[in-house]
Amino acid sequence: MKTICLYFEIHQNIHLKRYRFFEIGKDHYYFDDYENERGITETAERSYIPALRTFLEMTKLYGKDFKVAFSISGCALELIENYAPEVLELLQELNETGCVEFLAEPYSHGLSSLANEDVFRDEVSRQAKKMKELFGKKPTVLRNSSLIYSDDIGGLVASMGYKGMIAEGAKHILGWKSPHFLYHCNQNPNLKLLLRDYKLSDDISLRFNNSSWNEYPLFADTYMDWISQLPEDEQIVNIFMELCALGIFQPLSSNILEFIKALPAAAKQRGIVFATPSEIIARTKSVAQIDVPFPMSWNDEERDTSCWLGNVMQREAFNKLYSVAERVLICKDRRITQDWDRIQASNNFRFMTTKPMSVGMYRSFYDSPYDAFTNYMNILGDFINRVNALYPSEIENEELNALLTTIRNQGEEIEVKDKEITRLQTRLKKYEGDTEKKAPAKKAPAKKASAKAEAPAKEAPAKKAAKKAEE
Amino acid sequence: MFGWEYPPHVFGGLATANYGISQGLHALGDMETMLCLPKPFGDEDRSACKIIAMNSVPIAWRDVNYDYVQQRVGNIMSPDDYFRYRDHIYADFNYMHVNDLGAMEFAGGYPGNLTEEINNYSIIAGVVARTEQFDIIHAHDWLTYPAGIHAKQVSGRPLVIHVHATDFDRSRGNVNPTVYGIERNGMDNADCIMCVSELTRQTVINHYGQDPAKCFAMHNAVYPLAPELQAIVDQRLPYKDRKEKVITFLGRITMQKGPEYFIEAAKRVLDRTNNVRFCFAGSGDMMNAMIDMAAAYGIADRCHFPGFMKGKQVFEIFRDSDVYVMPSVSEPFGISPLEAMQSGVPSIISKQSGCAEILDKCIKTDYWDIDAMADAMYSLCTNPALHEYLQVEGKKEVDGITWEKVGERIRKLYDQVLERY
Numbered sequence: 001m002k003t004i005c006l007y008f009e010i011h012q013n014i015h016l017k018r019y020r021f022f023e024i025g026k027d028h029y030y031f032d033d034y035e036n037e038r039g040i041t042e043t044a045e046r047s048y049i050p051a052l053r054t055f056l057e058m059t060k061l062y063g064k065d066f067k068v069a070f071s072i073s074g075c076a077l078e079l080i081e082n083y084a085p086e087v088l089e090l091l092q093e094l095n096e097t098g099c100v101e102f103l104a105e106p107y108s109h110g111l112s113s114l115a116n117e118d119v120f121r122d123e124v125s126r127q128a129k130k131m132k133e134l135f136g137k138k139p140t141v142l143r144n145s146s147l148i149y150s151d152d153i154g155g156l157v158a159s160m161g162y163k164g165m166i167a168e169g170a171k172h173i174l175g176w177k178s179p180h181f182l183y184h185c186n187q188n189p190n191l192k193l194l195l196r197d198y199k200l201s202d203d204i205s206l207r208f209n210n211s212s213w214n215e216y217p218l219f220a221d222t223y224m225d226w227i228s229q230l231p232e233d234e235q236i237v238n239i240f241m242e243l244c245a246l247g248i249f250q251p252l253s254s255n256i257l258e259f260i261k262a263l264p265a266a267a268k269q270r271g272i273v274f275a276t277p278s279e280i281i282a283r284t285k286s287v288a289q290i291d292v293p294f295p296m297s298w299n300d301e302e303r304d305t306s307c308w309l310g311n312v313m314q315r316e317a318f319n320k321l322y323s324v325a326e327r328v329l330i331c332k333d334r335r336i337t338q339d340w341d342r343i344q345a346s347n348n349f350r351f352m353t354t355k356p357m358s359v360g361m362y363r364s365f366y367d368s369p370y371d372a373f374t375n376y377m378n379i380l381g382d383f384i385n386r387v388n389a390l391y392p393s394e395i396e397n398e399e400l401n402a403l404l405t406t407i408r409n410q411g412e413e414i415e416v417k418d419k420e421i422t423r424l425q426t427r428l429k430k431y432e433g434d435t436e437k438k439a440p441a442k443k444a445p446a447k448k449a450s451a452k453a454e455a456p457a458k459e460a461p462a463k464k465a466a467k468k469a470e471e
Numbered sequence: 472m473f474g475w476e477y478p479p480h481v482f483g484g485l486a487t488a489n490y491g492i493s494q495g496l497h498a499l500g501d502m503e504t505m506l507c508l509p510k511p512f513g514d515e516d517r518s519a520c521k522i523i524a525m526n527s528v529p530i531a532w533r534d535v536n537y538d539y540v541q542q543r544v545g546n547i548m549s550p551d552d553y554f555r556y557r558d559h560i561y562a563d564f565n566y567m568h569v570n571d572l573g574a575m576e577f578a579g580g581y582p583g584n585l586t587e588e589i590n591n592y593s594i595i596a597g598v599v600a601r602t603e604q605f606d607i608i609h610a611h612d613w614l615t616y617p618a619g620i621h622a623k624q625v626s627g628r629p630l631v632i633h634v635h636a637t638d639f640d641r642s643r644g645n646v647n648p649t650v651y652g653i654e655r656n657g658m659d660n661a662d663c664i665m666c667v668s669e670l671t672r673q674t675v676i677n678h679y680g681q682d683p684a685k686c687f688a689m690h691n692a693v694y695p696l697a698p699e700l701q702a703i704v705d706q707r708l709p710y711k712d713r714k715e716k717v718i719t720f721l722g723r724i725t726m727q728k729g730p731e732y733f734i735e736a737a738k739r740v741l742d743r744t745n746n747v748r749f750c751f752a753g754s755g756d757m758m759n760a761m762i763d764m765a766a767a768y769g770i771a772d773r774c775h776f777p778g779f780m781k782g783k784q785v786f787e788i789f790r791d792s793d794v795y796v797m798p799s800v801s802e803p804f805g806i807s808p809l810e811a812m813q814s815g816v817p818s819i820i821s822k823q824s825g826c827a828e829i830l831d832k833c834i835k836t837d838y839w840d841i842d843a844m845a846d847a848m849y850s851l852c853t854n855p856a857l858h859e860y861l862q863v864e865g866k867k868e869v870d871g872i873t874w875e876k877v878g879e880r881i882r883k884l885y886d887q888v889l890e891r892y
Contacts, residue, residue: 020842021849022743316856354864370834371843373857374850381853 002227002272003236004263005194005280007143007166008243010048011073011109012040012080013347015364019375024382030339035365037083040076044084047247052090054246054257059097062264067099067274070243071143074107074127075345088134095135101276104128104139104162110344111308113144113153114295115322118329121160123341141165141277145346147196147240148305150295154185154193162191164281166240169195170296170303177288180234184286192281193290196240196298200226205245209254220262228270236280240298300355308349313373318349320380324387326397330404331390339383348376472506473596473608473615473622477515477522481781482580484806485612485635488667488691492633493520495692495878502882507599507618509592510579513546524548525595529557529573530564543572559601564594585614586649593617600625607631607885613638613650616657629662629892631885633689636667636803637674641727643800655679663888665689665881667804668825687884690829692874693809696786703786704814710793710859716747716852719792719816721780721807722799724755729798729821729838734761736798738768739845740852747773747852752788754779789814793858794851798838799824808833812869817861819847829872832864 017032058066070091072080080087094100106112107127112119124142132138141164142157149167157165169179179195203223207213215222227237242249250256264274275283299307309315321344328340351363351372366372391400472493476486489506496502497519504520511524524547540550557573569575575591582588596618600608605626610619611633623630637654638646658664658679666672669688675681696704718737722728730751737749751761751774758776765774780788785807789795795811795818802824809826811818812833820827821838834851836843851858 020846021853022739022845024743312856312860313854316854354860367835370847370850370857370861373854374834374846377850377854377857378846 001235002230002270003275003280003284004227004267004272005069005236005238005275005277006067007069007071007103007238007240007277008051008246009071009073009143009241010076010080010243012043012076013109013345014075014079014342015039016343016348016375016379018365019378019382021374021378021381024378025385028335028339028382028386030379030383031342036079040079040083043244043248044080044087046252047244048084048087049090050252050257051243051246051260052087052094054261055094055100056090056097058261058264059094059099061261062268064099065268065274066264067101067276067279068094069101069103069141069276071103071105072131073105073109073145073345074123074130074341075109077130092135101141101278102131102135102137102139103166103277104131104142106145108341108344109145109346110341111145111148111305111318111346111349112322112325112344113148113156114305114309115318116325117156119322119325120156122329124160141281147298148295149193149297150292151185151187153295154191154292155187158185158188158191164192164194164277166194166196166238166277167292168296168298168303169197169238172303173290173292173296177290178231178234179238180230180236181287182236182280182284183288183290186289186291189286189289192286194236194238194277194280195290196238198298200237201239201241204239204256204259205241205249208250208256208259218259220259220266223259224263224266224270224272227267227272236284307353307355308346311352311354311369313354313369314349314352317352317373317376317380320377320384324384327387327391327400330401331387333390336383336386336390343376343379343383348372352376472504472520473592473610473618474506474508475612475614476580477506477508477511479514479782480512480579484804487694487806488633488635488804489611490516490519491692491694491874492877492881494694495874495876496520496881498875498878499882505603505605507592507596507615509577509588511547522547523552523599525592525599526577527553527572527574528595528598529553530560530567530575530594530598531569531573532557532560533571533573535572540572544574556598556602559598561597561601567591567594589614589617589653593621596621597625606889609633610657611635613654613657616653616660620657620660623660629888630660631663631665631888632657632661634658634664634666634671634675634803637671637678639674639678640671640801640803643726661685662892663687663884665884667691669828670801670823670825671803688828689877689880689884690825690872691804691806691809692872692877693806693813693869694874695870696813700783700786703783704790707790707815710855713793714746716793717750717791718747718794718796718848718852719750719752719788719811720796720798721752721785721788721811722797724751724753724758724761726757727800727802728753728755729800730755730757730761731764732798732838732841732844733796734764734768734770734774735841736796736845736848737765737774738770739841740848741770741773743849744852745773747848749774750788750792751776752778752780752785785810786814789816792816794819794848796844796848797821797824798844800838802826809869809872812865815862815866817851817858817865819844819851830868832861832868834861 015032015035016030019030055068104124104127106123108123112123128139142162143166147168179197183193185191208218210216246256295305296303297305309318351366352369354369474489476482478486478490493504496504505523506520507523507525509525511522515522527544527548537550540553577588600622608619608622608628609631610616612635616632619630619632638650658681664675664686666675666686666688668690672686672688675686676683720733724730740747765771789811795816797805797808797820799821804825808818808820818833820833820835822835823838827835834847
């Protein structure tokens with residue numbers, strides 16, 4: 001029985017604003033709120049809402065015969081919560097039908113998996129927590145930003161307890177192998193890999209409305225014929241794309257939603273079913289391990305990381321950004337962690353690419369890659385200054401960590417003592433209550449009270465010291 | 472080909488362009504170029520073209536012997552040519568200021584009586600056109616358009632004119648009617664108009680009312696650096712050893728080049744950092760105003776005005792610069808950013824310059840966008856990665872822009888013109 005795994009990425013970049021170098025140190029707000037609101041509202045209206053409504057209808061029509069998976073980046077979630085809450089409602093409504101799975105992914109949609117293990121763990125756990133809060137279930141399958149995957153990332157993800165991961169079925173990795181099987185990571189066989197069929201995925205997301213394509217116009221029946229005609233033992237077809245493909249890359253006028261809506265019926269006729277990633281992982285056996293020594297992704301013809309880290313500027317920005325990673329992780333300042341998430345987004349690096357593009361590239365408001373780099377470095381300069389102002393750069397990270405641990409320990413100690421005090425005070429009151437009843441015995445409680453009065457007085461200076469250290 | 476100046480006696484960008492085009496055409500192998508110059512000095516490179524000294528072409532009959540001519544003008548014209556031209560005098564020009572050889576003197580360069588010189592040049596062109604055999608006439612810049620028209624009328628050969636600049640660029644819109652008249656007349660009579668950029672092409676189409684079908688953009692190129700210049704450029708200190716960054720403006724300090732925007736941007740950069748210096752290499756009518764402006768902003772200690780640079784000095788300046796800026800308000804082409812990039816200096820150029828159309832590995836801003844310009848300057852001075860990228864890639868890009876390719880494209884247009892003619 002052939003199984004289709006349909007997955008959609010929901011991600012919107014939080015746009016940086018034009019930030020000149022003379023604003024460094026003066027202005028700590030980096031985002032273009034107008035553009036963000038406009039962008040997400042437009043995407044929601046033209047793509048997310050109509051597409052999600054269609055999925056809802058499909059679940060009503062086909063019940064459990066239709067399954068779909070989503071992943072939402074933290075950045076997109078913030079935008080959706082602020083400007084397009086309707087999208088979130090639709091997602092929750094879909095979630096209640098039980099036909100949907102939500103995947104984990106790094107909160108920022110950034111490149112932390114290539115830079116810093118701790119940042120990656122932290123990001124993923126925060127996004128997973130958010131998924132749990134919103135949809136009531138902790139994700140068990142992870143997808144990395146733009147499907148970046150390598151052996152090391154696989155090992156790391158496995159150690160975080162995830163059962164599966166989705167990745168690109170890149171030709172240079174698979175070679176003669178087919179993406180229509182379940183594979184596993186070569187560092188940990190417990191981590192299963194679902195590989196994207198880029199041909200079938202791009203047929204929808206890139207070519208659907210292209211009238212010069214020889215398969216145009218594409219119908220659900222033809223599409224399902226292709227799948228049913230695959231060799232007998234090739235059982236899994238992974239169709240992954242951005243949700244924007246429905247409505248923005250391929251306009252609604254191309255009737256793409258009608259096409260999607262017709263898929264389950266056409267599939268049923270041919271005995272093809274739909275499943276979510278975790279269902280596939282649970283019921284299928286992995287056929288082999290996959291070796292990916294260098295990171296691959298679903299971007300560009302090369303399917304590697306060259307569109308984010310291809311030139312010296314991108315690498316410089318990347319290294320500078322993650323040079324403060326450890327400090328930001330220690331930091332508890334909410335504004336810093338929020339900015340950290342947003343400036344990490346891989347889109348910011350994409351704008352700096354100097355690769356020749358066969359298709360027109362979206363560069364936001366930037367004139368050129370140099371412009372994007374300059375703007376980003378200005379923002380990064382200010383951000384790093386803020387982090388350094390919090391913790392002076394002369395102090396080594398380890399030393400800083402030790403100091404912070406001491407402070408934390410002291411805090412815990414104080415907490416314990418505070419509890420002790422309240423406990424004793426309640427006991428004291430109890431005693432006093434007793435003594436009022438027994439009028440003659442006055443002396444003993446009075447002594448105890450004075451002893452307790454001393455204790456808090458001693459702790460006060462300790463608290464002050466702790467505060468100083470924090471500053 | 473009619474030109475006004477030629478290396479090594481350079482007054483502006485025109486000389487380099489003339490040289491490049493003749494070299495590019497020469498490289499094709501089957502082309503012969505005769506270049507008419509008003510006042511050659513005799514030390515020009517004659518490998519690519521035959522130079523005709525217009526100040527030695529007789530327009531009035533004088534009975535002189537071979538040795539006398541040899542002794543008078545032998546260094547710029549052979550007496551044989553002199554006698555050939557003397558046989559083709561077409562009218563009596565004795566009423567003009569002719570000398571003992573029956574020729575007219577030129578001051579050279581761009582003197583005050585320019586219109587008179589242009590007129591003289593075109594009279595002489597009549598003699599040359601009657602003497603020589605040629606297939607096509609190519610006139611460079613408005614000074615030589617009348618000569619081109621005259622030659623066309625005499626010989627019946629097609630006229631190609633090459634627009635290196637228009638008066639709209641030089642005057643920010645307040646055109647000189649005489650100049651406009653000459654330019655317009657030249658364009659109206661031309662069979663093909665080559666413009667140094669699409670920007671200029673649009674000016675020619677919109678302001679001179681020319682048929683777009685006969686206007687073509689023909690971008691300039693650069694020559695690979697001569698070994699002695701390369702040696703100068705190679706002395707550059709590595710980025711990390713250059714404690715003080717130098718940002719350079721190079722060109723005439725006139726309204727067209729937008730020097731005031733450079734100062735405004737400099738002010739913004741210096742508000743932030745103090746290890747940057749600004750260099751104004753060039754002279755012009757706005758120089759004093761610029762010095763005043765720098766002083767008024769209190770940045771005069773960081774702004775340097777070394778004056779007009781030429782030849783080797785230009786490359787010495789490039790060697791010591793970290794950033795080159797060309798904030799031109801209107802620049803038909805602008806060859807100096809190409810030279811800067813050739814010397815490994817990343818460039819910031821205004822979008823209103825013609826070379827922006829063919830350059831990719833440089834930063835482009837609007838000339839009025841001082842903030843963007845300052846931002847780019849600051850970024851290049853503080854981010855080694857950007858500097859390195861533009862340095863390496865910029866050089867690669869410019870090395871691919873050669874006069875040989877321009878020569879080929881010009882040749883193609885010649886063929887088209889001749890076919891239609």
